[in-house]
Amino acid sequence: MRNNPCDILVGVAEVATGEMRRASKAIWHGYENIVRNSDEAAINTAVCDAKCYGEINTDRGLAWRSHPSDGTAGARRVMQQHVITDATVTDADDIVRVFLDGCREAYKDLPVVKKDGGVDVLIADMTERKPADFSRQLADDSIKFFVHRTPEGKVDGFIEATIRPDGRGQLYAWHVSPELHRTGVARALMRTALEYMGDVAVHSNTTNGTKAYGAHRNLGFTPVGKPTSTPPPMAAAGLVGWQQNMILSREARAALLARWDQQDAML
Ligand SMILES: CC(C)(COP(=O)(O)OP(=O)(O)OC[C@H]1O[C@@H](n2cnc3c(N)ncnc32)[C@H](O)[C@@H]1OP(=O)(O)O)[C@@H](O)C(=O)NCCC(=O)NCCS
Structure with missing residues (x-):
């Protein structure tokens, strides 16, 4: 279970790396919030975002995967983009x-x-x-x-x-x-x-x-x-x-x- 803030941020980066180019602006936006801030509140946000923003689908939907820190990695749900x-x-x-x-x-x-x-x-x-x-x-x-x-x-x-x-x-x-x-x-x-x-x-x-x-x-x-x-x-x-x-x-x-x-x- 990941509970060290650095690990959490690494986890977020892992999720984001390589996927960002295909991300919607919403995902980009969420990631930006994480990297721009490094205080405790931002880390909490990072945990939340990592849970929510697991993975980005190649089509117009967003596939979500829970973060490993949540112990439910791999769980997915699809959310429509911000229409x-x-x-x-x-x-x-x-x-x-x-x-x-x-x-x-x-x-x-x-x-x-x-x-x-x-x-x-x-x-x-x-x-x-x-x-x-x-x-x-x-x-x-x-x-x-x-x-x-x-x-x-x-x-x-x-x-x-x-x-x-x-x-x-x-x-x-x-x-x-x-x-x-x-x-x-x-x-x-x-x-x-x-x-x-x-x-x-x-x-x-x-x-x-x-x-x-x-x-x-x-x-x-x-x-x-x-x-x-x-x-x-x-x-x-x-x-x-x-x-x-x-x-x-x-x-x-x-x-x-x-x-x-x-x-x-x-x-
Ligand atoms: C205000 C509110 C709508 C913002 O929602 P949010 O989901 O946090 O906003 P987003 O993540 O989409 O960000 C929108 C912008 O606000 C900024 N922002 C959001 N929360 C912020 C905060 N706590 N401090 C500084 N900037 C913040 C973001 O950085 C972003 O700007 P950017 O894309 O240029 O960086 C939300 O906090 C809310 O519903 N609050 C309760 C209702 C309320 O008080 N409404 C205002 C009445 S006028």
């Missing part, structure tokens, strides 16, 4: 599920300042409210939802975008099921949304102290103004989650898409 499509109103339940799972994961480590408060309280509240909110938004032609699906057709990631009256882009939600984090699904969703919104600056909003904040910064979003205080639903649940408005300038958007094109061209 992003428009959502429909019938996706509302799935979107709510992915949203709630994403929020639970994103907010679980935020400070809690109220006895009997916490992320579960927030999730319970949003479980009540969000189905109607998302159903309404899905029926609104001015809001665009893009989704990623499992091979069985269930939504496991989505992004919500609109064009503002001033012509700029605006992102609302960007959520991927936690088990698919760092697999490139979020990147594929973001790319689709950026291409949809066109050659414009794009606004977004994140909660300080979450992965999404780091992801926005990594993509080239920069903070606009000072963080604003915790929104009422989070505050009612006793969570402290300062909000930060962000912007991706036209130049930064173009640079991001060019960087992704360049990475994909290396495959």
Whole structure:
């Protein structure tokens, strides 16, 4: 059983070596995350990725094989590539599920300042409210939802975008099921949304102290103004989650898409 971090990284490299050229951009992306970071968290990601990204098929699907450290090497399953499509109103339940799972994961480590408060309280509240909110938004032609699906057709990631009256882009939600984090699904969703919104600056909003904040910064979003205080639903649940408005300038958007094109061209 491999449990030494170096062995794990070697294991990841073994998996990746020779296979990378045939890999989808998602696999490339996952591998890149592993080699760019060498801290404990990245090693954990590496373990996860190695389990998920065992082997790459020669056709358009991805064959997955568990990592030797898992003791189940050779187990395989096939996953479709990151195909992003428009959502429909019938996706509302799935979107709510992915949203709630994403929020639970994103907010679980935020400070809690109220006895009997916490992320579960927030999730319970949003479980009540969000189905109607998302159903309404899905029926609104001015809001665009893009989704990623499992091979069985269930939504496991989505992004919500609109064009503002001033012509700029605006992102609302960007959520991927936690088990698919760092697999490139979020990147594929973001790319689709950026291409949809066109050659414009794009606004977004994140909660300080979450992965999404780091992801926005990594993509080239920069903070606009000072963080604003915790929104009422989070505050009612006793969570402290300062909000930060962000912007991706036209130049930064173009640079991001060019960087992704360049990475994909290396495959
Ligand atoms: C935000 C979220 C969608 C990112 O998903 P992900 O699967 O980790 O993202 P990907 O692996 O596809 O990476 C997308 C980009 O974000 C970057 N990124 C992802 N997690 C990151 C982190 N913790 N720190 C820095 N950058 C990060 C990646 O490096 C990648 O950019 P690159 O390809 O240019 O390197 C995911 O964490 C999530 O669903 N969070 C919960 C919901 C949430 O908080 N959504 C935001 C509300 S606006």
